Amino acid sequence: MNVRVVNLGSCNGCELELLDLLHLEPGLRLCDRDDEAEVVLVTGVLTEANRARAERVKLRPGVPVLRIGSCGISQGLFLPPDGALDRVPDLGRSAACVVVGCPPASSEIAAALRSLCGGGAE
């Protein structure tokens, strides 16, 4: 299964767990093309520099989006108390699933992928 990781401005903590995930689930492959993605994982806070890039991400219809970690879900600690929740981009669709943690463990991401893709992660 082709996995597209959209890193909007991560500390790389989630990416380390995603690397571990690739070892746990050998059927997963990283891809950097939107049109090949079968599932999209979003990590990191949306930085100013990445706003335009996030808008350019064009996924095929029906491709599920998982938001990974506190930043990917809600900007985590980077959400200042003056309310910037609307800065989280929806990439054209709502997230099908969120995996909570800072970062979530690879096994938790694997479980989320399995429940979302019906065992397709194997």
Added chain:
Amino acid sequence: MSPREVTLRFEVPEVYRLVVQADGDGVIREARVVGEFVSRQIGTLVKTHYADPHKAIYVVERLCGACSHAHTLAFASAVEKALGIEVPLRALAIRTLGAELERIQSHAFSLSEIATAAGCHELERSLWGVWQGVTAILVEVSESRVHYGLNGIGGLTRDVPPAALRKARPMLATLQASIQALRGEFDRTLGERLAGLGVWSSQGEELPGTGPNQRASGSRRDVRKDRPYLLYAELPFDVPAREEGDSLARVSVRLEELLQSCTMAEEILKSIPAGAIQAENVDAAPGATLTAAMSVEAPRGEDRHTVALSREGEIRAFTIRVPTEDSIVGVAAALVGVPEADARLVVSSFDLCMSCFGGT
């Protein structure tokens, strides 16, 4: 030829790009790493929203997933120095343990990226096994895999139970044995290919900064030796160095450092002193300077945090200087003359951290 971008695996386009200009034979003539995309302006965020150092440390930890312990250590130590706080010995020992386990975790990740870039998947899996092995030890020590959350202002956020420390020792011995075996495997698989590739030459001058990349190019500088902190003045260890400055030297230095860190972690685990883990008073001491800087040797080199506090202990100024600021200069120089097809391999041998670099 016009400049073009080379895709770097994990560094998806949102994080950083490598722009190279190659001649007709595909040899790089000019290279530039572009990567300010993940700038989260943490220095500013701390001043505007997390001026209390006890809160700021959580956001400081998220500067980087690969060396967050180094960042919280530099930050907490700078604040402690500014306020005149004495950290108990047990906390210093456990902080040192965390720092060396983090170095093992970071180098294992970095070396596995080199193996991936070279297409050596078996070697990559063995190296990732080291990452998983040290991560299991870190779970015993800190109950966390990434972002250990150990450092607090004045000491540790929590103690490490004696049973966990006892359990960690045999795990570390197993890890050390597997790293020993990997040294030979790395040499056999990639030695020839990495030798002479991507030389960062000091040209007789002192290279800027510290870290494995500089030490692979003849530098002997290491903050742990030059300006000792934590337990480094008492801990016996060597600073591995090479003269060649090529990708193989950078790999060799990291492999040697893995073993040094294992030995240091073993030494610490043998005799962690009993006692408190947190200073009794974390307010400003009489006569405190309120301004201080602290450098630590993070896995990638010198990480320096500078803080200025008010008498009430609020952060007024905060700057961070990360090791990738120096290495990014080296990678651009080392890529000149390298075949374009090997660009990713050379970049991975420099172990840049764009999260740290862009994160401040």
